[in-house]
Amino acid sequence: MNLIAHVEIPATDLNRAMRFYSAVFGVNFGDVVTIHDNKMAYFPFEEGRDGASGALVQGDVYVPTRDGAIIYLSVQDIDDVIAKAVAQGSAILFPKTPINENGFVAEIADSEGNRIAIQSV
Numbered sequence: 001m002n003l004i005a006h007v008e009i010p011a012t013d014l015n016r017a018m019r020f021y022s023a024v025f026g027v028n029f030g031d032v033v034t035i036h037d038n039k040m041a042y043f044p045f046e047e048g049r050d051g052a053s054g055a056l057v058q059g060d061v062y063v064p065t066r067d068g069a070i071i072y073l074s075v076q077d078i079d080d081v082i083a084k085a086v087a088q089g090s091a092i093l094f095p096k097t098p099i100n101e102n103g104f105v106a107e108i109a110d111s112e113g114n115r116i117a118i119q120s121v
Contacts, residue, residue: 007054007071010062011112014039017056020111024084025073029056038062064112066093071116078104078120085110 011017014032018041021027029041038059045053051074075081078096085108086092093115094107103121110116 002050002052004052007052008040008057008062009054009071009110009112009114009116010064011056011058012064013112014041014056014058016111017041017058020088020090021056023088024081024090025075064110064114066109066113066115070107071114072105072119073116075118075120078106078118081118082106082108 009017018027018029018032021043022029027043029043032039032041034040036059038057038061040058041056043054043056045051054071082092082096088111090111091109092106093109094105094117096104096106099105099119100121103119105117105119107115107117
């Protein structure tokens with residue numbers, strides 16, 4: 001059993017965050033839903049596949065931060081993602097660094113100011 005079931009990334013401006021994640025990661029979001037007075041945009045998710053479900057969320061208790069838990073997103077081409085993030089105004093918080101013979105990790109700031117790690121293997 002995978003312990004992590006769901007991840008929510010705070011957003012101050014949900015539409016801006018959706019544009020950033022679409023431009024940088026190629027994410028196609030469905031309709032925005034409101035749950036408990038919070039606006040949520042879900043990342044694509046398929047049952048039975050690796051990874052947890054996740055959403056961008058705008059609401060009173062969702063405060064973007066560079067401190068605290070760090071979410072790792074898997075990418076095919078880390079250089080491409082870094083270039084797209086920088087083109088969207090992102091800061092590189094931790095440069096591309098090898099983690100093994102084939103894999104790399106880096107950290108960027110998203111459009112909302114969250115620290116997001118990207119990993120390729």
